[in-house]
Structures are given as C-alpha cells and as structure tokens.
Amino acid sequence: MKRKSVNNAPEVMELEAGKYAWCSCGHSSKHPFCDGSHSGSDMAPVIFELTEKKRVALCACKKTAGEPFCDGSHS
Ligand code: FES
Incomplete structure (x- = not known):
C-alpha cells in the first residue's frame, strides 16, 4: 500500500x-x-489524545514531519 495524499x-x-x-x-x-x-x-x-476540547489542524497531504498535525509541508 502506498501512502496517499x-x-x-x-x-x-x-x-x-x-x-x-x-x-x-x-x-x-x-x-x-x-x-x-x-x-x-x-x-x-497514529493514535493521539487530547486532554481538553481543542481546535486542531490534522495533516491531509501526508507529508508532515509532525504526525498527526499539519506542519506546513503541503505548501
Ligand atoms: S485507514 Fe488506517 S491508517 Fe489509513
């Protein structure tokens, strides 16, 4: 299986x-x-846990170095 953006x-x-x-x-x-x-x-x-309600930006391009969050690699 290939990682897909x-x-x-x-x-x-x-x-x-x-x-x-x-x-x-x-x-x-x-x-x-x-x-x-x-x-x-x-x-x-990637399992992640939030300890409180939070606004998040989850990576969708699959190029982030900070999984699961966006690190700006898509731009
Ligand atoms: S469906 Fe499980 S990692 Fe993509």
Whole structure:
C-alpha cells in the first residue's frame, strides 16, 4: 500500500477531549480518521489524545514531519 495524499490543506476541526486514530495511509473513507483500510499493509494509524476540547489542524497531504498535525509541508 502506498501512502496517499488526500488534500493539499489540513483538516481543521474542533475535537472533544479523547483518543483519536489519525489515518496515516490516506485510504480511509472516514479521513482524517482511520477506518481500518490500512489492514494487511505495513501502515498503521497514529493514535493521539487530547486532554481538553481543542481546535486542531490534522495533516491531509501526508507529508508532515509532525504526525498527526499539519506542519506546513503541503505548501
Ligand atoms: S485507514 Fe489509513 S491508517 Fe488506517
């Protein structure tokens, strides 16, 4: 499985406190979250946790060095 860029801009959203699984492969139908589509490949989601409600920018180009967050690599 090849890592697929989903968009050339981050997914900006407000998330409640909790645990999330960011899709690192780009094949999820629930992007930016993992739906299990990576299964059978050597890819895996990145699990991250928020301790409070927060506005986040999740990487969609899949080039970030700061997974799961956008680091500006798309531009
Ligand atoms: S579907 Fe992409 S990492 Fe799980």
